[in-house]
Amino acid sequence: MSAAPQRNGPRIDQLSSIRADGSRLALHPADVRGRFITKRRLGFAVLITIYLALPLVEVGGHPAVHLDVAARRFYLFGGTYNAQDFWRVLFLVTSVGFGLLFFTAWLGRVWCGWACPQTVFLEAVYRPIERFFDGPRERRLKAAREPSTPARTVRAVLKHGAYAAVSLLISHAALSLFVSAGGLVAMVAEGPVASPVAFSWAMAVTGALYFNFAWFREQLCVVVCPYGRLQSAMQDRDSLIVGYDARRGEPRGRLLKVAPGATAPPPRGDCVDCFKCVAVCPTGIDIRNGLQMDCLACAQCVDACDGVMDKLGKPRGLIRYDSLNGLDGQPRRVLRPRLLIYGALMVVAVVGFALSLVQRVPFEANLLRFQGMPYVVEQGTVRNQFELHLVNKNPTETVLTIRVDSPVSAEVVVPQSQVTLASLESFRVPLFITVDPGVKAPFAFTVEVEDSASGEVKRIEARFLGPAPAGG
Numbered sequence: 001m002s003a004a005p006q007r008n009g010p011r012i013d014q015l016s017s018i019r020a021d022g023s024r025l026a027l028h029p030a031d032v033r034g035r036f037i038t039k040r041r042l043g044f045a046v047l048i049t050i051y052l053a054l055p056l057v058e059v060g061g062h063p064a065v066h067l068d069v070a071a072r073r074f075y076l077f078g079g080t081y082n083a084q085d086f087w088r089v090l091f092l093v094t095s096v097g098f099g100l101l102f103f104t105a106w107l108g109r110v111w112c113g114w115a116c117p118q119t120v121f122l123e124a125v126y127r128p129i130e131r132f133f134d135g136p137r138e139r140r141l142k143a144a145r146e147p148s149t150p151a152r153t154v155r156a157v158l159k160h161g162a163y164a165a166v167s168l169l170i171s172h173a174a175l176s177l178f179v180s181a182g183g184l185v186a187m188v189a190e191g192p193v194a195s196p197v198a199f200s201w202a203m204a205v206t207g208a209l210y211f212n213f214a215w216f217r218e219q220l221c222v223v224v225c226p227y228g229r230l231q232s233a234m235q236d237r238d239s240l241i242v243g244y245d246a247r248r249g250e251p252r253g254r255l256l257k258v259a260p261g262a263t264a265p266p267p268r269g270d271c272v273d274c275f276k277c278v279a280v281c282p283t284g285i286d287i288r289n290g291l292q293m294d295c296l297a298c299a300q301c302v303d304a305c306d307g308v309m310d311k312l313g314k315p316r317g318l319i320r321y322d323s324l325n326g327l328d329g330q331p332r333r334v335l336r337p338r339l340l341i342y343g344a345l346m347v348v349a350v351v352g353f354a355l356s357l358v359q360r361v362p363f364e365a366n367l368l369r370f371q372g373m374p375y376v377v378e379q380g381t382v383r384n385q386f387e388l389h390l391v392n393k394n395p396t397e398t399v400l401t402i403r404v405d406s407p408v409s410a411e412v413v414v415p416q417s418q419v420t421l422a423s424l425e426s427f428r429v430p431l432f433i434t435v436d437p438g439v440k441a442p443f444a445f446t447v448e449v450e451d452s453a454s455g456e457v458k459r460i461e462a463r464f465l466g467p468a469p470a471g472g
Contacts, residue, residue, distance in 0.1 A: 016284030016294070017218060026144065027218060029127075030137040030279040034303025043114055044124035055176035055184075060395035062423070067178050073424045079360065080393050080424055091353035098346035104234040105339050108241045112227065113298035118212075118220055123282070123298075125166055126213040133159040137279065160214060167209035171202050218283045221296060228293045237324040238333045242297045244271075244288040244319050245327055252288075255312075270318050274308055277301035277319055287319055297321075362454040363400060364391040367431075367447055367462050374465045375441075382441060382466040386431040390449065392421035398453035402429060406445040410435045410464075433464055441466025 019025050054065040060078035067074050072083040081088070103110060113119060133155045134140045143152060175198060176184040192199035212220055221228060235241070249271035256265055271288070278286045280301060283294040287301045305319040323332040370385040377383075392398050400419045404412045413432040421427055433445065447460045 016278075016281075016286075017222065024219075025284075027282070027284045028137045028140040028144075029282050029284075029300070030276070030304075031131070032280040032300050032303045032307075034300075034306055036299035036303050040114060040298070041124065044120045047115060047120050048124060052173055055173070055181045062395055063180050065177050066180050068180075069178060071424075075395065078395060079357070080395050081360075082391065082393070082424055084364075084391075085360070088353065088356045091349060091356050095346065095349040095353050098342060098349050101234055102339065102342040102346045104231060105236065105239055105342050106334075108235060108239050109227075109231060109295065109297040110240075112221065112296040118225075119282075119296065119298065121170065122213055122217060126163065129159060129162045129166070133162070163214045164206070164210055167206045167213065168202075170209055171205035174205060175202050218294075222283060222294050231293070236336070236338055238336055240321055240323060241291055242287060242295060242299055242302060242319065243291060243322055243324065243327045244277075245317065245322075246288070247327075247329060249288070249318050270309070270312075270314050272308065272312070276304040276308060280304045291324065360393070361458070362392075362394050362456055363398065363449070363451045363458070364393065365389070365400070365447075365449040365458050365460060367460045369462075375467070377467065380437045381434050382437065382439070383432060383434040384464050384466075386433075386462065388429040388431055388447065388449075389426065390419055390421065390429065391426045392423060392453075394451070394453040395423050396453055397422050398451055401450045401452070402431075403448040403450070404431070404433070404445065405448065406433065406443075406464075408435060408439050408443055410439070410445070435464070435466070439466075 017025050017027055055063045057064045060075075060080075062075040062078075062080070064077055065075070074081040074085070100111065130140075134143065172184060172188075179187065179198060187195040187198055249269040251266075251268050252271035252273045253268045254272050254274075275286075277288070278284065278301075280303070281287070282298060282300065283296060285292050285294045287295065299321065302319050302321065306316040309316050309318060326332045366389045368387045368389060370387060375382055375384050388402065390400050392400070398421060400421060402414050402417050402419070404414065406412065411432075411434040413434075414429065416429050419427050419429060431447070435441070442463045442465050444461055444463055447462065448457055449460070450457045
């Protein structure tokens with residue numbers, strides 16, 4: 001008795017980039033025109049412009065984004081941070097995580113199709129290069145079936161040279177976020193020998209970009225990225241997806257002309273089975289098979305199908321942005337427990353991150369007691385020794401002025417009452433307070449530090465310690 005066929009196993013006909021023997025099948029998406037691709041290209045241009053401008057545009061005297069990891073100095077949109085501010089990253093990561101949950105439950109994979117760097121650079125940079133050298137989809141498919149020619153070899157060399165050049169530019173743009181644009185220009189002028197670590201990173205990133213965008217492409221989304229596998233847990237039947245209206249489109253079939261007097265064929269749906277939705281898909285899926293892990297919600301199939309419906313004089317929306325409930329003819333709920341919980345968690349995380357930025361101080365001043373004995377008795381006097389640790393967190397140079405206010409008569413020695421510090425520079429100032437033996441200790445005193453850049457004054461209260469009074 002033979003075993004029953006496995007009905008829930010993987011189906012080769014749904015793995016568009018894999019052949020039946022398991023080998024890779026290169027995809028060649030067709031060009032498409034429409035409202036969504038136009039909006040996406042505009043969005044891609046804005047995102048790439050922002051990415052390239054971050055290390056070039058100065059805010060507060062520094063690049064908008066400069067992550068100087070080696071010196072542990074970070075400049076973000078006019079704010080200056082050091083390693084002690086790393087705890088704020090927890091709120092940032094939490095905000096991004098809950099934001100991803102919220103927007104996925106609400107708008108589906110809008111990140112993948114509209115803002116993910118993989119999609120942005122592939123669709124806005126590398127695919128146009130491919131189309132420029134290899135032509136439209138039909139020509140690329142024909143070339144893949146035919147033996148190579150000298151002309152095609154030259155075009156392939158030029159195409160991959162363009163891929164490598166663009167990858168090199170993107171990797172250097174990424175490197176400039178860590179060394180600044182001016183620092184990058186200086187490194188390039190000095191040559192790789194002067195900056196071997198930066199050069200090695202640039203070459204490694206260039207190689208990774210070239211491998212990814214020249215060959216790996218959609219496999220990064222399908223095989224490597226876990227987001228596609230997690231979407232089933234983050235979405236529900238009311239989440240926005242790109243879907244096919246089977247109630248309207250089935251049974252599908254090509255248009256048939258009926259001769260006069262002939263029997264009319266059975267009624268068919270609006271889908272004419274032209275496969276244009278499959279031809280334009282960047283992951284090669286057939287959206288008519290239902291929601292799939294490979295779908296990036298890029299809406300290229302929507303534009304392709306709307307174009308066909310326009311030609312046939314039928315209403316758009318056979319393939320559209322909708323929810324699973326909407327495609328089944330049921331109302332779509334926007335406010336629902338999942339969305340409210342994700343939204344509340346996102347708001348809490350964002351508020352926490354915002355408060356952490358608002359409460360950021362322009363400078364730090366910490367008063368530390370010298371290690372060892374808490375006080376020193378010398379020639380009848382009592383002396384306490386402190387160290388004032390100063391850090392300038394302003395984006396520009398500042399002068400910190402130190403003053404000590406004591407409620408009793410005391411000799412205060414501050415070797416340097418004014419300290420000039422560059423941005424994120426630190427300095428330690430010793431501080432000595434001496435009182436006569438008749439002064440009763442302990443008592444409180446105040447150290448004031450005034451910042452010339454921001455005008456803020458920080459007051460630090462400390463205690464002067466001394467021996468217990470006789471008979472006390």
